[in-house]
Amino acid sequence: MFDFISAKERVDQVINKTHLFYSDYFSDLSNNNVYIKPENLQKTGSFKIRGAYNKLSKLDDSQKEKGIITASAGNHAQGVAFSANKLGIDATICMPEQTPMIKVEGTLKYGANVVLYGENFDECKEHAIKLAEEKGFTFIPPFDDLDVIEGQGTIALEIVDELEYVDYVIVPVGGGGLIAGLAKCIKQISPLIKVIGVEPVSAASMQEAIKKGKIVKLDGVDTIADGTAVAEVGKYTYEIAKDYVDDWVSVSDEEILMALISLMERHKLIAEPSGALSLAALSKLNFYNKNVVSLVSGGNIDMSFISQLINRGLYETGRITRITVEIPNIPGKLQALLSDIAYTKANVISINHDSLKASSRYKNINVEITLETNGMDHVNKIRDVIIKKGYIIH
Structure with missing residues (x-):
């Protein structure tokens, strides 16, 4: 076989x-x-170019003359478009509407006609099969073909x-x-x-x-x-x-x-x-x-x-971390917090501090700080230092 x-x-x-x-x-x-x-x-x-080129190379002259169509989220599309261009076959490619633009553009550059249709691959495939029946194209399956x-x-x-x-x-x-x-x-x-x-x-x-x-x-x-x-x-x-x-x-x-x-x-x-x-x-x-x-x-x-x-x-690996610390809305407290963070050797990327949003009841304010860190152990060390200094972390 x-x-x-x-x-x-x-x-x-x-x-x-x-x-x-x-x-x-x-x-x-x-x-x-x-x-x-x-x-x-x-x-x-x-890898998709392999199957696409092998398939198109084996089409008979009648199929090549009428043109081909396929459905793909992107990689098979580019493989078919490239192969069709090499073999002188007109190609129509149906792609889901949400396909990343790099894959759409990558398909267009090989001279294929791109049709964006459907919210997912299954809707796109059904539309491609319908067009194949209407126009006499040979449908090139993205994976289920010998x-x-x-x-x-x-x-x-x-x-x-x-x-x-x-x-x-x-x-x-x-x-x-x-x-x-x-x-x-x-x-x-x-x-x-x-x-x-x-x-x-x-x-x-x-x-x-x-x-x-x-x-x-x-x-x-x-x-x-x-x-x-x-x-x-x-x-x-x-x-x-x-x-x-x-x-x-x-x-x-x-x-x-x-x-x-x-x-x-x-x-x-x-x-x-x-x-x-x-x-x-x-x-x-x-x-x-x-x-x-x-x-x-x-x-x-x-x-x-x-x-x-x-x-x-970077967030998942602890290379960047974002913490929200509650501090008293008093001059100098933010500077003290940043000094405590500096002690841990973390680098401050950004600070979101708005004293106008302080709670009238508690006279405290939340400060959101994004830090460049060196992994989860470093993140945990920063948390420990801040908590030991009496701050509340949200």
């Missing part, structure tokens, strides 16, 4: 070579030997070619096209290599399907990992994943966020939240001293969102 060797010959014509690299930081974190497969550095910013799955599986060939001894491969999971292709391919090469799928806690549609023994549709999905926010996995992807994937891990948005921050700080690489699922799962592994490949699946992320993530990450 699958010919991964031929698929690799096709996709090698257009993709970047994303070589494995060893991560000291993530290796120490998980007590394993962790190698990162950086598909965030792939052409179009994600040719797409075959193209994604080419990643496995590259992993085993670069790393002689592979024990585990950890893979982000949305609709399942990536893990289905990779698991099917890698098990053909060596059944001893274990494949682990990772989903957001609130979008674990594949795990739920495997638990129930059938495909189910989640009532809703809510995660910062928008590329894996899929309520219902595919028929083909489910059938392959249940037979070839060895284990599953769920990660929270906070764990995804910490993985993103660590990847940026330690390796100077930017990934989108969905792309970092495999890194977020490393601290949850129940084995040690194994050769582990973590697949970072994509890096298409809006710059303003990066800023939000970094700020949130």
